[in-house]
Amino acid sequence: MNFSSKLLENAVNEFGKLPGIGQKTALRLVLHLLNQDYASVEKFGNTFIHLKNNIRFCKSCYNISDFEICEICASHKRDHSLICVVEDSRDVMAIENTNQYNGLYHVLNGLISPMDGVGPSDLTVDLLVERVKAGEAVEVIFALSATMEGDTTIFYLHKRLKEYPLKISTLARGIAFGGEIEYADELTLGRSITTRVPYENSLTK
């Protein structure tokens, strides 16, 4: 694209670095910002700098938090014997939104991915093993994506954790609610038959 201004080009390039934002969208966003008043743009820019400078991660579960220990880990109403292992904070929010889980979390901050050069040492694996060693956990649930990276990570974590007296579980796989049989992939459909559940258990509570 042919920019009439270097400043404009820089700003478009900054937005363009974000995932899923192409140059045309970036330009639209920059022009939108330019139409705002000085105070709004200043607030916009400073919010992210402020976030980056002041964000903390819970010392126990590594979830994003404003405090040393996040609200979930600090709550006495949660079941401290359950640890749900997730990839990032987004997954914590997604599971919290279901209102179906009352245990704690452990945020790995990524998945093992040799292709992207992400190994176990880049994740919070050691922190998880320490939590398990400390002994309060009775069950660890792997709530990781059903991808190559997710499976690799589960395989590795299982190897690290199997020496401890723990129940280790993963999310149920099957046909999604609202999902149509004919569009389900063979792997999922096949698995949903072999792991079929008694009718009474399938009713939503």
Place this chain on the structure above:
Amino acid sequence: MNFSSKLLENAVNEFGKLPGIGQKTALRLVLHLLNQDYASVEKFGNTFIHLKNNIRFCKSCYNISDFEICEICASHKRDHSLICVVEDSRDVMAIENTNQYNGLYHVLNGLISPMDGVGPSDLTVDLLVERVKAGEAVEVIFALSATMEGDTTIFYLHKRLKEYPLKISTLARGIAFGGEIEYADELTLGRSITTRVPYENSLTK
């Protein structure tokens, strides 16, 4: 959504104010930023503040520029007798990318839209009239969107400019290249028949 951090929520809300960015996308962008190093995030935030504080608009055509007079207006290679009136800087770039136009531009900075409370005084209409009065322009081309707002703006501008000895033209309307007849709307298709062109003129040069 249930945020574990107020800082995070603020940052998501700032992104969410941008057009076309919902809360889920905003969260993805913020988490992406959080994974960058301090310097990158600081650069990201400061770029927009710097842009807003230092951006200039060409004194002649009102296009975004780093100088008092933009490169297009200052160029002796451009045809100063042609003024192409556009809504914003994006349209200037779009037309420049065609390599089919060698005149000057005039950026209105919006379109007349009574619904959104935008009147002629919010646009650079007076500046355009002054340029025409100054006398260098021979033709004014309205390159505005084929919407209610675009048509209203053309109607108003035509009224303001008709007293001057000018050729006034608008963009050709018709079937787009690659467009299929059966999917064209009736208005466009009808107009493309009544304003049909001799075969020799239709060949791309």
